[in-house]
Amino acid sequence: GEDVEQSLFLSVREGDSSVINCTYTDSSSTYLYWYKQEPGAGLQLLTYIFSNMDMKQDQRLTVLLNKKDKHLSLRIADTQTGDSAIYFCAESLRDTGRRALTFGSGTRLQVQP
């Protein structure tokens, strides 16, 4: 089955690192994504990782994937107030050409100055 779970809320101080966690259940996933959504806006793609990778780094963002535990995390270094938003983890199922994304409920990141 398809199920993606995230914690609802995370609060950090400006300059600290943020770690947002996600668990997924479908072992056939091939791509896992992180999206950012600011109030009233669409989804901004932050980064993605292939399921045959363990880690991916992209500037302030580090994605870690633990395939055994089906656990995905997004680390934001030197968190800024502009990083305050809702972060969604999503998995993409690769079957018969369909690339539908299954999203978690989102983690609201609050950055305190």
Place this chain on the structure above:
Amino acid sequence: DAGVTQSPTHLIKTRGQQVTLRCSPISGHKSVSWYQQVLGQGPQFIFQYYEKEERGRGNFPDRFSARQFPNYSSELNVNALLLGDSALYLCASSYLDSSGGAKDTQYFGPGTRLTVL
């Protein structure tokens, strides 16, 4: 380059009415997907279209339909609107290369906020 565009940005309808939402994908992208995002939840997959053909459908009633045009733009239609259809409707485009890889990554538009009264 322009990103994914959607129109209108906001829409207010009453129960029982019909609505049409429009989406233009990123230039060069051949696939369009539609998602519904109810307040406080993550987006839910509705449809995916590729080369004018439906490639996938989520768990939504037949009141929801869509189509894709030769220029790869798409319309989402919802008939007999219910209060529960109030949501942000997101369109995403991707290249959907059959060989897979990063080209299948979906890029989202700003959404259409539909309010049903």
